[in-house]
Amino acid sequence: MIEFKNVSKVFDSNDKKIHALNDINVVVEKGDVFGVIGFSGAGKSTLIRTVNLLEYPTSGEVIIEGKSLAMLSEKELREEKKNIGMIFQHFNLLNSKTVFDNVAMPLILSKKKKKEIEERVYEILRFVGLEDKAKNYPNQLSGGQKQRVGIARALATNPSILLCDEATSALDPQTTKSILNLLKKINEEYKITILIITHEMEVIKEVCNRVAVMEEGRVIESGSVFDIFARPTTETTRNFVRSVVRDDVPESVYKMLKEDEYTSRIFKIDFLGASSGQPLISRTAKKYQVDINVLFGNITELQGMPIGNLIVELIGNDVELERALQFIRNQDVEVKEVSENGSHYGTHRTSAVGYAIHG
Known part of the structure; x- marks a missing residue:
């Protein structure tokens, strides 16, 4: 045309x-x-x-x-x-x-x-x-x-x-x-x-x-x-x-996170399509000995298809954290670790269905 x-x-x-x-x-x-x-x-x-x-x-x-x-x-x-x-x-x-x-x-x-x-x-x-x-x-x-x-x-x-x-x-x-x-x-x-x-x-x-x-x-x-x-x-x-799909956490929230005897790591989880409807966080918390602190969540719809993201803090010992992360990575989502200042590093792709919001 x-x-x-x-x-x-x-x-x-x-x-x-x-x-x-x-x-x-x-x-x-x-x-x-x-x-x-x-x-x-x-x-x-x-x-x-x-x-x-x-x-x-x-x-x-x-x-x-x-x-x-x-x-x-x-x-x-x-x-x-x-x-x-x-x-x-x-x-x-x-x-x-x-x-x-x-x-x-x-x-x-x-x-x-x-x-x-x-x-x-x-x-x-x-x-x-x-x-x-x-x-x-x-x-x-x-x-x-x-x-x-x-x-x-x-x-x-x-x-x-x-x-x-x-x-x-x-x-x-x-x-x-x-x-x-x-x-x-x-x-x-x-x-x-x-x-x-x-x-x-x-x-x-x-x-x-x-x-x-x-x-x-x-x-x-x-x-x-x-x-x-x-x-x-x-x-x-x-x-x-x-400007339309926010995917960041205010710096003040990071400052409120408390350190304790367990490992604490922050991850960004991106959802696309059907994966947006999964009760992923509750399943992970029930299955593994980790605490999950949701810092930020957002979902929007584009042409009838949902796109969402979560930023979560995972708290637990190293072994349980790795087991929980592997479970999350297998759920048709993309997982990316977030540093303390909010920048992203370490992207983990899980399938063709997953998608990236690069930081």
């Missing part, structure tokens, strides 16, 4: 060359809700603007449904852009026009008949829940309503691709959730491929099925949202994941 093939973009600024994009190779499949995440300056907004050639790549190709956009004539490009809708961070509405007129604008520019425009505008306003706001002006709307108008306008021409450039970053959390639910509805009911640019991992978690992580103009990691959350391989990605 969308292919970035060796895409680079260089800007000239005060006799300096700024490499906004460096050899990007990413494929967005038809029907994907594909997220691109990165900190400010990572190049993600430049990337999304190459899809409809608001920014022309310095080198490489952007291919839409098998067509290289840069190779099209002006007329062909205009036609192709009708299949690409775009939603902006700050709505980009015309304040002097009503909601109806804002949504109708792409249809008017496409020289559609008046009746066809009216039918389509009211159809799409019903879909986004704003039919009763058709005669209102943007300054009479809330931020969430304005973004719904922006979405309606982007959908007016029945595009096959929807681009979202930080579409929720100007909204409060509750409104963000409603907009994300609307995007999911658009993807499911209209079968529109969606490309989302964001710096919020919560957005990726809630709505996307695949994601690419950008840093300094490069894609440093990409894959399914589930795999990226479960097995992040770069520090940048791990930091983004931790």
